[in-house]
Amino acid sequence: MISRRLEDWITERYDVEGLHRVLRAKYVPSHRYEASYFTGGLTLFLFVIQFLTGMGLALYYVPHSEYAYKSIVDITAKLNMGWFFRSLHHWGAQLAIASLFIHFFTNLLLKAYRKPRELIWITGFIMITVLIFFGLSGYFLIWDQRAFTAIRVATGGAGNLPLIGGPIKIFLRGGIDVTQETLTRFYAFHVSILPMISLIIIGLHVLLVQVHGMSVPISQKDKQGKPQPFFPNVFYKDLIIWLLGIGVLATLAVIFPAPIGAKADPMAPAPENIKPEWYFLFLFQTLRLFPGQIAGLNGETIAITVISLAVLFVFLVPFVDKRSSAGKPSPVYTYVGVFYLVYFVAMTVIGFLD
Amino acid sequence: MVRSSFILGIVLFLITALFNYAEPAPADLAGSPYHRHIIYQALILFWIGIIGLIVIIVMKLRETKRIQDMDVHKDAEDAPFLD
Amino acid sequence: MKLDHSLVSRRTFLNTIFGGWLMAIASGGIYAFLKFVFPTVGKEPDFVVLNTADFLDIPGNTMKTFAWGGKPGFFLKRDDGTILALKGVCTHMECNISYQSDVKKFYCACHKGWFDDHGRNIEGPPPKPLERFDIVITGQKLIIAKKGVQVDLPKA
Numbered sequence A: 001m002i003s004r005r006l007e008d009w010i011t012e013r014y015d016v017e018g019l020h021r022v023l024r025a026k027y028v029p030s031h032r033y034e035a036s037y038f039t040g041g042l043t044l045f046l047f048v049i050q051f052l053t054g055m056g057l058a059l060y061y062v063p064h065s066e067y068a069y070k071s072i073v074d075i076t077a078k079l080n081m082g083w084f085f086r087s088l089h090h091w092g093a094q095l096a097i098a099s100l101f102i103h104f105f106t107n108l109l110l111k112a113y114r115k116p117r118e119l120i121w122i123t124g125f126i127m128i129t130v131l132i133f134f135g136l137s138g139y140f141l142i143w144d145q146r147a148f149t150a151i152r153v154a155t156g157g158a159g160n161l162p163l164i165g166g167p168i169k170i171f172l173r174g175g176i177d178v179t180q181e182t183l184t185r186f187y188a189f190h191v192s193i194l195p196m197i198s199l200i201i202i203g204l205h206v207l208l209v210q211v212h213g214m215s216v217p218i219s220q221k222d223k224q225g226k227p228q229p230f231f232p233n234v235f236y237k238d239l240i241i242w243l244l245g246i247g248v249l250a251t252l253a254v255i256f257p258a259p260i261g262a263k264a265d266p267m268a269p270a271p272e273n274i275k276p277e278w279y280f281l282f283l284f285q286t287l288r289l290f291p292g293q294i295a296g297l298n299g300e301t302i303a304i305t306v307i308s309l310a311v312l313f314v315f316l317v318p319f320v321d322k323r324s325s326a327g328k329p330s331p332v333y334t335y336v337g338v339f340y341l342v343y344f345v346a347m348t349v350i351g352f353l354d
Numbered sequence B: 001m002v003r004s005s006f007i008l009g010i011v012l013f014l015i016t017a018l019f020n021y022a023e024p025a026p027a028d029l030a031g032s033p034y035h036r037h038i039i040y041q042a043l044i045l046f047w048i049g050i051i052g053l054i055v056i057i058v059m060k061l062r063e064t065k066r067i068q069d070m071d072v073h074k075d076a077e078d079a080p081f082l083d
Numbered sequence C: 001m002k003l004d005h006s007l008v009s010r011r012t013f014l015n016t017i018f019g020g021w022l023m024a025i026a027s028g029g030i031y032a033f034l035k036f037v038f039p040t041v042g043k044e045p046d047f048v049v050l051n052t053a054d055f056l057d058i059p060g061n062t063m064k065t066f067a068w069g070g071k072p073g074f075f076l077k078r079d080d081g082t083i084l085a086l087k088g089v090c091t092h093m094e095c096n097i098s099y100q101s102d103v104k105k106f107y108c109a110c111h112k113g114w115f116d117d118h119g120r121n122i123e124g125p126p127p128k129p130l131e132r133f134d135i136v137i138t139g140q141k142l143i144i145a146k147k148g149v150q151v152d153l154p155k156a
Helices: A002-011 A016-024 A034-058 A068-077 A082-109 A118-140 A145-158 A165-173 A180-212 A230-255 A278-289 A299-315 A331-353 B002-022 B033-069 B072-078 C010-037 C052-056
Strands: C047-051 C062-068 C071-077 C083-087 C098-100 C105-108 C113-115 C121-123 C132-138 C141-146
Touching (some): A002 A016, A016 A230, A034 A082, A034 C010, A068 A082, A082 A118, A082 A278, A082 C010, A118 A278, A165 A180, A278 A331, B033 C010, C047 C052, C047 C062
Antiparallel strands (some): C047 C141, C071 C083, C083 C132, C098 C105, C113 C121, C132 C141
């Protein structure tokens, strides 16, 4: 009947059977570490949820220093299920970033970055920066005391980068201080600029994954099981992971509703015990390791330079890890990856407990 | 097949929606104990829905594996030509 | 009674409950999302309270504007002293209208619609007359109310 006629309408114009053939030909390797293949899809799924809840919230949020805080209180208190969607958006951000770090470290340790997948690594790395900036800009839009101080510190810290620090600080702040201009700018980033960039970069990233197929760890190359067809086997498993993801997300959103502090006052002192968002904690703990002055040079600048170099190193790891690019086991870089992971987790935990 | 799953979907949705209309007002702030109970009830229903869906997907997965392990396509390759 | 063969194939059964269950959950989620993005609509006021002194003594053939929620309300005093209160919004596409005292008509600039000094649509695209209000004068208070609305003022 109708569904048959709709089918015919489409097949008369488009090669659906050809599409089916392409989809049926997609196979996924099977080995001991195949669970790592689900990390990317979960991150993407959580990201899509952020887009949807964000679009809903953007219908009501007012990006002006005078009204921003109140618009969020109105969303939480006055709108139908407003508190729920704001809470979903808040927790969705935490889970998406956590999932992204899991995805990142998994692929670092399994050396999925090696030849021929260097571009996937590069685009993925850009996505980490984009997602963190999403988190930072979104957090600032709340315009409560914590958010205001957080951005002062974050942009002030960025100002400590050698040479480029000053211009970056002015660019981010929209001036020399954190004001309404900063809010407008961060809003533009959060709802327009960053979404556009992520659509393009994620599109590239996923496309390249389809082109190259899934990477098999070097140690597992000769120990693989039978490859699984993506449709429907692995797709169903993806769905299960995503459903559990939604379940956890909704539970967190309901049991721990998104917090909001006192309205931002640019003149008030920083609140007691203030901490940045958890995904920045490792950075700030690292900064604290460095003394104020080292051999007459600004300790902050040296600290940030060291951190930047460490980040740059891991960004370029596909090009420096020559052994894995040649298909040979590369235990040195496994230790490097483990070091980065342990450092990140330890510094985050210490920062939390401090 | 599409029609029956459509009907089943509407039926299941209406059953869950009945729970919503059993209470007088939608949840506003998760503050008062009355509203908190509605929220937890909704959460339980939600998890039942998720777990149910996961169970169904696992059933579909096992069925797919059963069919695939029959090596349907391999038969065709080994078939001798009738010349 | 036991059947020899199942009424549906295993595949049909599985796909039906999968699709149905998925749709139930999805529609619940979409329902919640729609409730969120459709705002609860505000209302126009049922009545507004003005000062008699500000309005009753205006000269003949003049119109004074008052606030009706976010829209303009028009208080018109005709040449013969009779008064009329109506909503100053065109019934065509909701543009704000004006009073042209030289021709004693209301004019809508958007599509050149005209209303007479009783609010009736006489020329141009407007399909209906302007919405008229009841006027109630109690001493110092001039109350403009929507037609048919009972005004209960609190004792203040």
